[in-house]
Amino acid sequence: MLTSESETVAQIEELSGQRVADCYQCGCCTAGCPIGAAMEPPPSKAIRLLQLGRASELLASEGIWLCASCLVCGTRCPRGVDYARIAEACRAIILRSKVSRVDPDTVTPEELDDIPQQAFIASFRKFSV
Amino acid sequence: MKFSYYPGCTLYTKARNLDMCGRKAASRLDVELVEMPSWNCCGAIYNTGSDDLAAQVGPVRNLAKASQLGAKLVTLCAACYNVLKRACARLNAPGNETERERLLTFVEEPFERPVQVVHYLDILKNDVGWEGIRARVTRPLAGMKVACYYGCLMVRPREVLEFDDPENPQVMDELMRVLGAEPVQFDFKAECCGGYLVVNHQPVAQTVSKAILDNARTWGAEAIVTTCPLCQYNLERGQGVKGPRGQELPVFYFTQLLGLALGLTQEELGLDYNTRDPVPFLKAKGLV
Numbered sequence: 417m418l419t420s421e422s423e424t425v426a427q428i429e430e431l432s433g434q435r436v437a438d439c440y441q442c443g444c445c446t447a448g449c450p451i452g453a454a455m456e457p458p459p460s461k462a463i464r465l466l467q468l469g470r471a472s473e474l475l476a477s478e479g480i481w482l483c484a485s486c487l488v489c490g491t492r493c494p495r496g497v498d499y500a501r502i503a504e505a506c507r508a509i510i511l512r513s514k515v516s517r518v519d520p521d522t523v524t525p526e527e528l529d530d531i532p533q534q535a536f537i538a539s540f541r542k543f544s545v
Numbered sequence: 546m547k548f549s550y551y552p553g554c555t556l557y558t559k560a561r562n563l564d565m566c567g568r569k570a571a572s573r574l575d576v577e578l579v580e581m582p583s584w585n586c587c588g589a590i591y592n593t594g595s596d597d598l599a600a601q602v603g604p605v606r607n608l609a610k611a612s613q614l615g616a617k618l619v620t621l622c623a624a625c626y627n628v629l630k631r632a633c634a635r636l637n638a639p640g641n642e643t644e645r646e647r648l649l650t651f652v653e654e655p656f657e658r659p660v661q662v663v664h665y666l667d668i669l670k671n672d673v674g675w676e677g678i679r680a681r682v683t684r685p686l687a688g689m690k691v692a693c694y695y696g697c698l699m700v701r702p703r704e705v706l707e708f709d710d711p712e713n714p715q716v717m718d719e720l721m722r723v724l725g726a727e728p729v730q731f732d733f734k735a736e737c738c739g740g741y742l743v744v745n746h747q748p749v750a751q752t753v754s755k756a757i758l759d760n761a762r763t764w765g766a767e768a769i770v771t772t773c774p775l776c777q778y779n780l781e782r783g784q785g786v787k788g789p790r791g792q793e794l795p796v797f798y799f800t801q802l803l804g805l806a807l808g809l810t811q812e813e814l815g816l817d818y819n820t821r822d823p824v825p826f827l828k829a830k831g832l833v
Contacts, residue, residue: 433595450737450753482749485590486737487701491711501593508594518745531743532774534555534624537589538741541600 424471424509431505436466438495445489445499455479459489459499466502480506481517481543507542516544546672549614550578551607553625554586560622560774562815566804567621567665573681573807574673578619581611587628590741598644602651604632608662609654616658621665621800623773627698627706630662634705664699664708666716666772666799675723683808685725689830691802692766692794693717693728694757695735696776711735717770717799724806731764733757738779754783758794768826769796781820795823805832 419427429435445459452458457465457479465474474480483503490498507517520540528536556564571578584607592600607629611618620626636645637659649656669678693714700711709716714735718728736757739750758780761769771777780796801814811833816823827833 431594431596433593450756451739451742451749454749454752482742482746484697484737484740484742485593486697486740488697488735488737491701491703498593504593508597523744527744532555532559532778534553534589534622534775535741535744535778537554537586538624538775539744541588541590541592542741543745 421469421471424475425466425469427509428466428471428502428505431508432498432501434497434499434502436463436497436502439463439467439493439497440495442494444492444494445497448488448492450486450488451482451484455482459503463497463499463502475506475510479503485542504542511543511545514545518543520544546575546668547577547579547615548617548619548668549581549611550619550621551581551584551587551611551625551629553584553620553622554589555624555774556622559818560777560798562818563621563774563777563798563800565815566798566800566809566813569809569813570800570804570807571665571668573809574669574678576668576673579614581607581614581618584610587625587632589624589628591628591631598648598651601632601635601648604629605636605648606652606654608633608636608660609652609656612656612658612660613654615660617661617663619663619665619668621772623664623696623698624775626662626664631702631705633660633662664772666720667708669720669803670716675719678720678803679723682724682806684806684832686721686802686806686830686832687725689726689832690729690765690767691721691726691770691797692731692761692764692768693721693734693770693799694738694761694776694780696771696773697735697737697740699772700735717772720799721770721802724802726802729761729764729766731761731766733760738773738776738783740775740779743775743779743782750779751783754779758783761794766794768823769794770799770802771796772799784821793821795819795821795826797823
């Protein structure tokens, strides 16, 4: 069954507990985001897409996979919108359709030796089914 | 003073230096940390999905077990602290009774009392007290300029953790002053190190780690102090690209500098486990 754009926005709002209409596009989140320069769309633009009902565009973007949930955006937001939760809700919708972003089987033995477990567990839980 | 202690997975392996000095330094301060029996992984990240109950079961089981041992559970890893404290807040949130009831059907252990998740730094500041620590310093870290790096997990979300100022945290800075070191003010105290993006986006993680190191150098830091195994990893690796002043910055766990000031031996400090050898720096400072 096809889901309409407005239904997807509603689903993202429910999963994230955020209301995209609360955002007044001041851009504080994007300015503070440490990954903002590499993230497309950056937080404020991503929220704008949802305000315009363009949810599928955001779901297809790279930006939602670059958020490391550092929570600077939500901490500084004057309207109390937590973009990290919105990005997580978008990822959840994709991951629940059984599409992984990170495949644990591709980790090399050298990486396993080197990188802390904490990073693997976090990455697999955020980015794979 | 006696507390139950939750080490977590990384402190048993790649961050054993964070753990071993933490335990030894605590005993020098007459704090007994009793490792919680049969703890399980905290999950490494807090899952924010409103319907994601399964992700809460792991941390909540730890909390239930901790409640049978005492009123406080001490954590040392920044990630475990963040995840367990947020899971605890969600579990006890007013109006969340239905979710709480459903969640607890997945946890065999009953809650015996409300349990509070605290960080080791909390214990140092509020239970031992800065004066109690100062009195036990045998090797002051004089002449050491350090950048105290808190990262994300210790300070955000502010309303849940209530740990410190999320823009300009101070607890580690205060501790470093007590130990005789000189904390420098710098701009990136609570910026993200790139975290777990290092698994699949290494260049991104390296760019943000390098920005932290460059800023710390600009403000005159000679070393970085962290609380998190992943920050420590990213900041050690982020030095692959040399900054404006070129020099490497040793990256210590705060428990290593605490242990050093309290007179632990070089072996007890676990310096061999640091990837960037900090011994030449400590020798130059006359501290080992």
